[in-house]
Amino acid sequence: MTRNALAGGTRLVQYRSKTMNEELRREQARSLAHLCRQFDVPLLINDHVDLALEVGADGVHLGREDAPISQARLKLGHEKIIGISCYNELESAIEAECNGADYVAFGAFFTSLTKPDTVPASVDLLQQGNLEIGIPIVAIGGINSDNALELISAGADAVAVSNALFGARDIRSEAGKFSRLFKRQPFHSSLSRTSQ
Numbered sequence: 001m002t003r004n005a006l007a008g009g010t011r012l013v014q015y016r017s018k019t020m021n022e023e024l025r026r027e028q029a030r031s032l033a034h035l036c037r038q039f040d041v042p043l044l045i046n047d048h049v050d051l052a053l054e055v056g057a058d059g060v061h062l063g064r065e066d067a068p069i070s071q072a073r074l075k076l077g078h079e080k081i082i083g084i085s086c087y088n089e090l091e092s093a094i095e096a097e098c099n100g101a102d103y104v105a106f107g108a109f110f111t112s113l114t115k116p117d118t119v120p121a122s123v124d125l126l127q128q129g130n131l132e133i134g135i136p137i138v139a140i141g142g143i144n145s146d147n148a149l150e151l152i153s154a155g156a157d158a159v160a161v162s163n164a165l166f167g168a169r170d171i172r173s174e175a176g177k178f179s180r181l182f183k184r185q186p187f188h189s190s191l192s193r194t195s196q
Helices: 002-008 022-039 049-055 069-076 090-098 124-132 148-154 171-180 187-194
Strands: 013-015 043-046 059-062 081-087 103-107 137-140 158-160
Touching: 002 013, 002 022, 002 171, 013 022, 022 043, 022 049, 043 049, 049 059, 049 069, 059 069, 069 081, 081 090, 090 103, 090 124, 103 124, 103 158, 124 137, 124 148, 137 148, 148 158
Parallel strands: 013 043, 043 059, 059 081, 081 103, 103 137, 137 158
Antiparallel strands: none
C-alpha cells in the first residue's frame, strides 16, 4: 500500500502505530525506512524518538503527550525533521517554532475517522498561522481530494491523509490527485531549507 502511495507522488510518510507491540513496530518502521529511501521520500516516526533513531528515519512527529522538542532535538540532532501537533492553538505553533520545530500541524479541519475525538480547527487558523509563523504548516483531519484544496488555498503547505488515501480503490491514483493539488515546491524541500 505505501509503495503505491509513494509511486503516486506522496512526498512524506509518517509511521503512526498506537497499538502494535514494540517488536512489530520496530519491524514495520525498518521496512518503511527502507522503502522510503528507495523513493527518496522522508519518513517520520510518530511519538517514538528512539525508534526514529534506531531505524534511521528522517525525523519525528510529536503530540502534546510526547517528548518536548528540546529533548527530541538533543537526541536527533539538527539534521532531522521535528514536527509538532498544535491542534487548534496558534500560540502553541508560535512556541513550537521558537523551540526549533521544523513544521507545525493544525487540525482536525473535518471529521476524522482516524482520530474521531480530536478538537476542531477552523480554516482561518491556516491564514493566521501564515501571518504569524515562518515554518511550514500541515493540515490534518478528515482530508480527502475533494476538500484538500480549500486548506491548501488557505495556506496549508501540506495535508496529512490516511483513510482517504489508504482506503482508496487505487492508492497510486489517489496519491497522484493529492500531489497535483500542490503547485509549490515539495514539502520536504521547504523543510530542508528552513531547518538549515
